[in-house]
Amino acid sequence: MAKTQERDYLQWCVLVGVTIFAALLQGSLLHWWSFLGIKLDLVLVLVASFTLLRGRRDGVLLAAVGGVLLDVLSGRYLGLHVLGKTVVACLIGLVRDVVYKENYLVPFLATFLGTLVDQGIYVFIARLSGLTIGSEIMGNVLVSAAFFNSLLTLCVYFRLAALERFLRKREGAERRLS
Amino acid sequence: MVVRPPEGQRIILYVAMFLFLAAVLHLTAEREHVTDLESFLADRLAPIQRGLANIGAWTAKNWQALVEWRDLKETNEKLRTQVELLQTENIRLREYRRENAWLREALGFRQELGYAMLPAQVIARDPGNWLSSIIIDLGEEDGLEPGMGVVGPGGVVGSTRSVAKKTARVMLMIDPSSAIGGVSQRTGDLVLVEGLSESAGLARVKPLVRDADLKQGDIIVTSGLSVIFPKGLPIGRLVTVTAGDYGSFAGAFLEPTADLARLEYVFVIASPKEGGGDG
Numbered sequence: 419m420a421k422t423q424e425r426d427y428l429q430w431c432v433l434v435g436v437t438i439f440a441a442l443l444q445g446s447l448l449h450w451w452s453f454l455g456i457k458l459d460l461v462l463v464l465v466a467s468f469t470l471l472r473g474r475r476d477g478v479l480l481a482a483v484g485g486v487l488l489d490v491l492s493g494r495y496l497g498l499h500v501l502g503k504t505v506v507a508c509l510i511g512l513v514r515d516v517v518y519k520e521n522y523l524v525p526f527l528a529t530f531l532g533t534l535v536d537q538g539i540y541v542f543i544a545r546l547s548g549l550t551i552g553s554e555i556m557g558n559v560l561v562s563a564a565f566f567n568s569l570l571t572l573c574v575y576f577r578l579a580a581l582e583r584f585l586r587k588r589e590g591a592e593r594r595l596s
Numbered sequence: 597m598v599v600r601p602p603e604g605q606r607i608i609l610y611v612a613m614f615l616f617l618a619a620v621l622h623l624t625a626e627r628e629h630v631t632d633l634e635s636f637l638a639d640r641l642a643p644i645q646r647g648l649a650n651i652g653a654w655t656a657k658n659w660q661a662l663v664e665w666r667d668l669k670e671t672n673e674k675l676r677t678q679v680e681l682l683q684t685e686n687i688r689l690r691e692y693r694r695e696n697a698w699l700r701e702a703l704g705f706r707q708e709l710g711y712a713m714l715p716a717q718v719i720a721r722d723p724g725n726w727l728s729s730i731i732i733d734l735g736e737e738d739g740l741e742p743g744m745g746v747v748g749p750g751g752v753v754g755s756t757r758s759v760a761k762k763t764a765r766v767m768l769m770i771d772p773s774s775a776i777g778g779v780s781q782r783t784g785d786l787v788l789v790e791g792l793s794e795s796a797g798l799a800r801v802k803p804l805v806r807d808a809d810l811k812q813g814d815i816i817v818t819s820g821l822s823v824i825f826p827k828g829l830p831i832g833r834l835v836t837v838t839a840g841d842y843g844s845f846a847g848a849f850l851e852p853t854a855d856l857a858r859l860e861y862v863f864v865i866a867s868p869k870e871g872g873g874d875g
Contacts, residue, residue, distance in 0.1 A: 492724060551793060
């Protein structure tokens with residue numbers, strides 16, 4: 419029992435570490451790899467993928483960690499990233515059990531809609547706070563960001579799913595042995 | 597049964613054989629012709645000799661190659677490592693060259709401007725697609741305060757907002773909450789340059805006079821009416837100008853003259869008020 423808890427704790431540390439690294443990457447290197455001026459949202463991709471794979475609780479926690487870090491790195495409105503990403507994790511968590519997660523469309527659509535929700539909340543709150551985000555470019559940025567994030571999710575999700583299966587299998591084998 | 601000769605006779609026999617061979621060698625050393633028997637044997641043995649010689653040569657050659665192979669492998673690995681090192685070195689040198697060119701350009705710009713400026717390196721950017729800001733490696737300890745103008749090669753970059761001990765956040769001029777007073781270099785019309793978004797990389801231009809004459813390609817420079825930038829710093833070039841009904845001005849977008857997408861170093865204007873005008 420203690421070993422299982424220790425393993426869960428270790429997996430959590432790794433997940434949080436990866437999310438922190440993704441947030442840092444997003445605020446530095448990723449700017450140089452932006453497509454058509456659109457930056458990939460690595461944290462959102464991880465949140466969407468892990469919520470689909472491990473459930474709402476894990477997704478929300480990653481969203482909180484990644485969101486806080488993005489807010490701190492952005493240095494503007496604290497909570498803007500946290501709110502959007504947490505809502506996305508909750509929504510994906512709600513539909514997680516009623517969709518077939520091995521279908522390519524599921525992670526793609528989850529991230530696509532998730533990005534729209536996340537960025538929509540972001541723009542809405544930013545506008546409420548007095549920022550004049552131009553409506554001329556809003557549609558373009560939203561759709562492009564959603565599309566690029568979804569493509570990245572396709573690359574990331576199935577690798578993470580394979581890793582998750584491997585870990586589960588190993589856990590099962592260890593349990594049987596003990 | 598073999599009968600062995602006595603010891604004394606054996607010695608005499610060896611001496612006699614030695615003398616006979618010495619005599620044969622002496623007599624045949626300088627001869628030009630071989631006997632028929634010798635010739636016959638030589639001819640018959642030649643193909644075998646050739647074959648053996650070929651095998652010997654082949655073995656020797658390949659053995660040499662086999663021996664050298666290990667050396668070659670080692671040499672190859674060494675050379676490969678050396679090539680990789682040189683390639684890395686080359687990339688680093690190219691990076692230095694690029695940085696050098698950038699710094700020369702920036703230095704020229706700094707001298708041209710004639711204000712006290714603090715060079716800073718860009719260490720991070722806003723992680724999102726809407727807001728546009730950078731983090732620089734100068735802070736309170738270097739004398740930075742919120743509201744200081746930041747420029748780069750090409751012109752206006754933005755202004756400092758939150759300042760920490762060792763770092764500061766610079767809001768770029770394309771950020772939605774940025775507004776800079778500008779003037780058209782061609783007509784002298786006053787305009788307000790407002791940021792649009794990080795991903796668009798453009799700013800919106802709003803004229804401050806009723807019948808402003810703005811055209812595509814017009815250069816907008818700082819007006820000197822605010823306290824952040826000195827007068828005459830290039831802000832950007834108009835890329836889109838839309839006309840409204842009856843030819844009236846509807847809206848314009850400006851592309852910054854400074855390459856905000858590829859900022860690596862910037863200068864914080866440390867003494868804007870000495871220049872007379874303020875941004």
